[in-house]
Amino acid sequence: MVRQNTQRRTALLDAAVDVLAREGARGLTYRALDGAAGVPAGTASNYFANRTELLAQAAAHVYVRLAPSDAVMAEMAAQEPSREVVRRAMHELYERITADGAGYLALLELRLEATRRPEVRAAVAERIGRDIHANIGFHVEGGYPGGRGAVVALYLAMTGLMVERLTLPEAWEWTGFPALIDELVGIILPE
Incomplete structure (x- = not known):
């Protein structure tokens, strides 16, 4: 299993909250999240197995x-x-x-x-x-x-x-x- 950076996870979740507010749930894609967090393409998919997990974790983080x-x-x-x-x-x-x-x-x-x-x-x-x-x-x-x-x-x-x-x-x-x-x-x- 890949060890994950908790600071990066937090930055991704903060970016997810901001994307949700700005673009809505349909706008919250891995690509949009990577861009908003300023991380390399594909990073978000390493932290969230699927969109449902991303949304659930964003809900907890908000x-x-x-x-x-x-x-x-x-x-x-x-x-x-x-x-x-x-x-x-x-x-x-x-x-x-x-x-x-x-x-x-x-x-x-x-x-x-x-x-x-x-x-x-x-x-x-x-x-x-x-x-x-x-x-x-x-x-x-x-x-x-x-x-x-x-x-x-x-x-x-x-x-x-x-x-x-x-x-x-x-x-x-x-x-x-x-x-x-x-x-x-x-x-x-x-x-």
Whole structure:
């Protein structure tokens, strides 16, 4: 078996996320990936046995890119659970996703591809399901206001808000997204 370079694998996965965001799932070919990563032709095929494996690994990697840092999670956990802490967490989420818009667009592209390919669906659904349950657990077990229903509503609201922000922000030019976050938190977690 050929020994693989983990830094090169990470660079390939980062490039795969960027290609997914820019070209869509159908544009993610070995050739496109090699070009985007700036590696010799044929390199990607040495790291990913087939396209399904590439898409599944890209799905896992996009979560690495989009996840909050350990410091952010520790800071949130160290504070007394409150509506204000949740509000700040939603703003941090917005800033993090906005900073890596390609990562979030790639995740949306993987979700769409999952509707067409059962093998991709299994990987994407497992990862997203795990993330949803982790968010619910953190909120409920942490004693944040609103319980399970509130965190589910916030998840769905923020998912929609991020889709709008990254795909058609000009449709929302009449308002600022940070102000919308404050409104959403206020509606979902009234004082």
